[in-house]
Amino acid sequence: MSDAKNANGAQAIRAAGLVKRYQNGQITALDGLDLEVRAGEFVAVCGPSGCGKSTLLNLIAGIDRPDAGELAVFGKRAATLTEVETDALRSGVIGLVFQLHNLLPQLTAAENVQVAMMPGERTAAQRAARAEELLTRVGLAHRMNALPPTLSGGERQRVAVARALANSPKLLLADEPTGALDSKTGGQLFELLGEIQRELGMTLLVVTHDEHIAARAGRVVRILDGKVC
């Protein structure tokens, strides 16, 4: 799976000497990690459990802050961003897919997608139309008004992908998106992510511990003990 035509040379993510520690410094999740991702790239981040993959994703997404090092997303340095700017980055530039779908159970599939667009400029009707469009794209045109508990695991993750795409992000981050799915469904979802990445030309960073799935990405980055190896 090539993403060479999408990669335009501009830097999407630049991490240098990234450090993140937990529990008063007793646990080091990232220990001087360096990483560069070009815009339009499809990168899989692999590594064993606890190596710092999800921590890296959280830092890039701006839902956590590094203890040391430099991190920039599309030229915006994480250290200089205010909380409002970080929120804006997450609602406009970055799309997030979690290991567990994390859909709101009281809302339908379409409404879950709409929720991600609420901070933006779209009207409610525009949000609904966009949700329809995205759910159709991920193959859930027939399940738009279904509540999450009535959806299968694969369908829920597709809704989560649609939600992540809602604001046309330039960077899609997926944290073990296939982790809770069987291999067939997981493979299909990964295929879908790849297709969307190619179609939209966005940057896709997927965290996975599955080497077979990672092999489908344009580039594989391996992390061990908080560093790229």
Place this chain on the structure above:
Amino acid sequence: MACARLWSAQRALYRLGLGAEGVELSVGVWGIRRGWGLSYTAGMETRPLTFFGMTLRNLYRQRLRTSLTILGVSVGVVAMVAFTAVVRGMWAATQGSITAGGTDLLVFQKGVAGDIFSSLDEKKTEASLRAVPGVADVGAALTHVMPVGGKPFFITFGVRPDDYSSKSTTLIAGRTIKADDEVALGKLAASALDKKVGDTLSIWGREYKVVGIFETEVVFYNGALVMNLTALQKLTKRPGLVTTFQVKVAPGEKPVEVSWRIEKANPDVVAIASASQYNKVDNGLDMIAKLQVAVSVLSTIVGGLIVLNTMWMSVHERTKEIGVLRAVGWSRRRVIGMILLESLGVGVMACVIGTPLGFGLANATTLWSTTNRFIQPVFDAAPVLVSMVVGVALSILGGFAPAWRASRISPVEALRYE
């Protein structure tokens, strides 16, 4: 569902390009369940979800808890609305008693614990009042509360039939009193005693003939018995004494200015021109007004604590969801807005339910003959306004801490939360 697709103001806003989040409208009754709002959705498979619709959905999701919370807060609203209506009724009746029959001022003895304890020399005080510039006419009344016809507290007025204030009474049956063994009854009093013109009434072993039934706008008078002043003075062993004088000021004179002259000319009396001055002779009304404030404050605090408890639990249960919302770009302010709107929804619904129930409770006092002769609740905008203000206040009071807590939830921690 086609029935949910309502044409709305929002459609017009979209046309004007004003359909941004801040100006979206969304209401509904059955729509609450499905999050339907007043949104235009023609040609769409899905329903637009508004911020307000999402809030309603969150409330509906825990409907038993939401209902019980609304019920709990409603109890406070009921008490507050009923109390406000009753207190306003008492103020209106007091004001009415001052101005009844074209009266401008009421004069009482100074320094008494309550108006009923006022005792003035009939002839001496009347002479001094008539001498005050600006006083056009004076009427006298002796007030006594005593058991009549099995009713323990019956307001009885002794009046002089020739006074201007007696002549302005509207009779609905019979005639005015003339002799000492005659009484007239207010409409409510006649009903409570089950008496009509021609019947006799026994008071402290003496027989009185009911010669008239009258009606006024003042509830105290409608529930009262009226007899000759001299007859009541004899009956109560208070010869030559009255409780109050009604004063009519001359045309062009200001009642307040005349009241100052009266008090200056006669330091032993107080002259009252309005209900707000009634505390010069009786603190009862003031005390009730203070009690009303206390009930309102207490209702707000209790209601606020109920909302606080509910919203705190709600936020705790939704930690992960709130973390997800933060992770997908919702700002802290938006999260606070969502929780506050939910608590506001509880407060407003409690007001919507509590206000008519409060009016109903206040109205119930008029159905009971023991109370309807003293209380005539006023059903105007004030109790509604009070309940709305308190509803909003307790919502903010109870919702702010949970909303603040929700906004402080770390997305990373929340996503790990189970």
